[in-house]
Amino acid sequence: MKVLITYNSVHRGNTEKIAKTIAAAIDADIMKYDEVDGYNILDYDLIGFGSGIYYGKPNKELLEFIDELPPVKSRKAFVFTTSGKGNPNYTSALAGKVSLHGFKVIGEFSCKAFDAWGPLKLIGGINKGRPNTDDLNAAEVFIKGLINEE
Numbered sequence: 001m002k003v004l005i006t007y008n009s010v011h012r013g014n015t016e017k018i019a020k021t022i023a024a025a026i027d028a029d030i031m032k033y034d035e036v037d038g039y040n041i042l043d044y045d046l047i048g049f050g051s052g053i054y055y056g057k058p059n060k061e062l063l064e065f066i067d068e069l070p071p072v073k074s075r076k077a078f079v080f081t082t083s084g085k086g087n088p089n090y091t092s093a094l095a096g097k098v099s100l101h102g103f104k105v106i107g108e109f110s111c112k113a114f115d116a117w118g119p120l121k122l123i124g125g126i127n128k129g130r131p132n133t134d135d136l137n138a139a140e141v142f143i144k145g146l147i148n149e150e
C-alpha cells in the first residue's frame with residue numbers, strides 16, 4: 001500500500017514530529033503540504049493529513065490545499081492534529097474537511113503538545129516536552145493498527 005503523509009506545522013514543529021514518526025513507522029512518503037503536487041496525490045492508496053490547531057481550527061493553508069486537490073472519490077485518508085488542549089474534536093473538524101473533499105476517513109489521531117501561544121508564554125508554555133516518547137509511541141501504535149486493518 002502506497003501511503004503519503006502531508007502536513008503543516010508552523011508553531012513549534014509539534015505536528016511535524018508526529019508526521020515523521022508515523023511515516024517512519026510504515027515507511028511512507030512524507031511531504032509538507034506545499035511540496036505536494038496535487039496531481040501526484042492520486043498515486044497514493046492512503047493519505048494522512050496533519051495539522052496543529054490555531055484559534056480552534058486546523059492550519060488555514062492546509063485547509064486551502066485540501067480544497068484545491070483534484071477531485072477524489074472514496075480514496076482513503078486519515079488525519080492527525082496536535083494542540084494545547086489535545087481535544088479530539090479539533091481532529092474531527094479536519095476529518096470533516098477531508099471527507100467533504102471526497103476522501104473516506106479511516107482514522108483520527110490527536111495529542112497534546114507544547115503550547116506557548118499568547119499569555120501561555122508568560123508561564124513558559126504548557127505541555128513542555130510534548131509530543132514526548134509516549135505520544136510518539138501512541139502515534140506509532142495508531143498507524144500500525146490502521147495499516148493492519150487494511
Ligand SMILES: Cc1cc2nc3c(=O)[nH]c(=O)nc-3n(C[C@H](O)[C@H](O)[C@H](O)COP(=O)(O)O)c2cc1C
Binds near residue numbers: 009053084
Ligand atoms: C496562534 C496560535 C493559536 C493556538 N490556538 C490553540 C487553540 O485554539 N486550542 C489549542 O488547544 N491549542 C492552540 N494552540 C496551540 C497549538 O495548537 C499547539 O502548540 C500545536 O502543537 C502547534 O502545532 P505545530 O507546532 O505543529 O504548529 C495555538 C497556538 C498558536 C501559535
